[in-house]
Amino acid sequence: MNHTPLSDEELVQIIRENDQEEYSEIIRRYQRKLTHYLKKYIYDQDELEDVLQVVFIKAFKNLYGFNIKMKFSSWIYRIAHNEMANHIKKNLKSPVPLDEVEYKIVDEKIDIDQDIDRKILARDLGRYLGSLDIKYREPLILFYFENKSYEEISDILCMPTSTVGTLILRGKQNLANIISQDKKYDDK
Amino acid sequence: MTINKMQKLEDKIMSQIKGGKIKLRSKYIFIAEKLGLSSGFVLSVLLAILFFNLAFYCAKESDNLAYLNFGSAGFLAFLESFPYLLIAAMVILAAVAGFFIKKSEGTYKWSFGYLAIGLIVMVMLGGGILAYTGVSERIEEAAFKNRMPSMMFRPFLERGIDMRHKGIAGRIAEIGETYLLIETPRGVEKVNYSFKNDEKFEVDGFIIAIGRREGDVFVADRIKMLAEDEMPMIRRGIHRMIGPSRPFSPPLPPLEMNRHDFLFMK
Numbered sequence: 001m002n003h004t005p006l007s008d009e010e011l012v013q014i015i016r017e018n019d020q021e022e023y024s025e026i027i028r029r030y031q032r033k034l035t036h037y038l039k040k041y042i043y044d045q046d047e048l049e050d051v052l053q054v055v056f057i058k059a060f061k062n063l064y065g066f067n068i069k070m071k072f073s074s075w076i077y078r079i080a081h082n083e084m085a086n087h088i089k090k091n092l093k094s095p096v097p098l099d100e101v102e103y104k105i106v107d108e109k110i111d112i113d114q115d116i117d118r119k120i121l122a123r124d125l126g127r128y129l130g131s132l133d134i135k136y137r138e139p140l141i142l143f144y145f146e147n148k149s150y151e152e153i154s155d156i157l158c159m160p161t162s163t164v165g166t167l168i169l170r171g172k173q174n175l176a177n178i179i180s181q182d183k184k185y186d187d188k
Numbered sequence: 189m190t191i192n193k194m195q196k197l198e199d200k201i202m203s204q205i206k207g208g209k210i211k212l213r214s215k216y217i218f219i220a221e222k223l224g225l226s227s228g229f230v231l232s233v234l235l236a237i238l239f240f241n242l243a244f245y246c247a248k249e250s251d252n253l254a255y256l257n258f259g260s261a262g263f264l265a266f267l268e269s270f271p272y273l274l275i276a277a278m279v280i281l282a283a284v285a286g287f288f289i290k291k292s293e294g295t296y297k298w299s300f301g302y303l304a305i306g307l308i309v310m311v312m313l314g315g316g317i318l319a320y321t322g323v324s325e326r327i328e329e330a331a332f333k334n335r336m337p338s339m340m341f342r343p344f345l346e347r348g349i350d351m352r353h354k355g356i357a358g359r360i361a362e363i364g365e366t367y368l369l370i371e372t373p374r375g376v377e378k379v380n381y382s383f384k385n386d387e388k389f390e391v392d393g394f395i396i397a398i399g400r401r402e403g404d405v406f407v408a409d410r411i412k413m414l415a416e417d418e419m420p421m422i423r424r425g426i427h428r429m430i431g432p433s434r435p436f437s438p439p440l441p442p443l444e445m446n447r448h449d450f451l452f453m454k
Contacts, residue, residue, distance in 0.1 A: 016212065020205055027198045035194075049197060056201050057210055064215035067293060158296040 008072035016063050023060055030056075030073075033146075034080050040129075040141045041084045051087050055080045074155035077148075081138070081156055088134065128178050136171030139164050222293075229288035233307070236281035237314035238323075242344060243274035244315060245324035249421035250348035251357035254396050258410055265355030265398045274344050282307050328421070332428055349373035349425040356406045357396040357414075357422045363389050368411075370395060373425025381408040394419065 006014070008029065015022045034052055042048040059076050066075050129137055138157060142148040150168075154161040204210045247253055252269040255262035286307055289295050295303075318324070330338035331345050351374055358370035358377065368379045368389060379397055389395070394416050397408035416423055 016215075020212070021202070023205060024198055024202050027201060031194050031197065049193070053197060053201065056197075057204070060201070060205060060210055061213050062218075063212055065213070065218045065221075070294075154297060160297050160299045162299065 009068050012063055012066060012072055013068060026059075026076075027056055030076055033073075034076070037077065037080060037141070037146050038084055040145065041088055047087065051083050052080075055083050058083070071152065071155065074148075074152050077142075077146075077152075077156040078158065085134075128175060128182070131178060132171060132175055136167055136174055139167045140171045140175070143168055225288050225292050229285055229292070232281045232285040232288060233310060233314070236278050236285060236307075236311045237318060239274050239278035239281060239344075240311050240315035241318040242324050242327065242341065243271045243278060244319065245328075246271040246274060246345065246348040246421065249419070251352075251355065251396055251419050251422055252348070254357065254414060254419055255355050255398060257396070257412055257414075258398050261410065262355070262398050265352060268352050268354045269347075269350075271344070271347050273347055277344065278311065282311055328424070332424075348421045353401050355396065355398050356408075357419055358394070359416075359423070359426050360389055360391050360393050360395060363391060368395065371426050371430045373422060373429050375429060377406060378404065379406045379408050379411070381411060383410075385411055387411070387413045389413065394423070 008026070011022055011025055015026070031052070034055060035048065038048050038051055042051055055076070059079050062079075066072065129140070132140070139153050142153045142156060143150075148156065150161050150164045153164045157164065159167075201210075247270065250269065250271075252266060252271065255265040255269065258265075286303060289303065289307075298306075327338045327341055328345055331340075331342040334342075349372075356370070356372065356377065356379060358372035360368055361371050361376060362369035366380060366382055368381070370377055370379055379395075381397075381399075389411075390413075394414045395411055396414050396419070397406065397411040399406060399408040399410070401407070
């Protein structure tokens, strides 16, 4: 028999009305994804776990606040985003750690500048992203590394879709500026 | 995060849920929150509409717009008598409405510009429609009779009949060689003038003048006769303070007599 897995929204409905233990399925579905997302901002592993735990607890407590007609993934990412922002407020800027696959995505998706030495880019992109203003960094990370659409980013960051597009475009330009300035400095 | 650590986190959270340490917040809290936001938005928009309507009403019914009859010379008096307080209240309430709507679900998708334009259009349209209901006049009447809840609007409406330094408006009570005694919503005031006026003054006629104050006397640079219904708020103010038009009104008090004594004498 072919079982179609329940959607997140259906699962939320069940948790709210019948079985709270089903929340473990939500945790299983989102633990890896949210860890991946939060890793871009929180370098320390213990701190990341603490934030992640808070995210899941807050999401559970506020399940009745979730509108079933919306996408659950955007909603839980928004909670994660808010918690991460609170965490960042308390801490200084730190580089964004990227893994090998992500460097590849950057190489393919971001056509920052033809002249930029891609080796330097790959080596230092985490540092460059870290020095980018957070308002540009957030949509860039969600779009390129979390594979979120403009619509989803708009739901996560609570801003109009057109603003998301503008921020991504400007973020790319700023990133290109930072990288080319850095390259010039290195050449000297 | 390793698989082991992930399992640990899941177990940790689930044990707290099963143990009842972490509970779902009641759905009624969220319903109340939504209701609060919606009613806050509706209330602030309605009040913004009302204040816009009152501002428009004050400008139209008081001497404010009439000063523009003097052209650029009347501009300072126009600015002085402008209902700033009502406009400021309207702007604050519109901002509060904007805050409520921004806090509501899904509205973050609207751009700030469209939201602001939408709110302004809504307030102006609502205010325009309200102007036909005559509600402002009823509020004014009740406010000056100290009836609740309109009484709360009194500080805002008093601006329409307050003393100005650059202009004056009122009903002629006495005509002298170089002066006029006029009845204003504040009592009787003297207007001096030293120019030859083209218009013929008449007792009980309404005038508006621009100039400056010198002590208790207003020194007019220019004076215009106006129809009574061009400044209904001033007319009503005079009626409240002094009474309807003569010939049955009592003799005018001397200028130095204060408002209380004058009213008591009536």
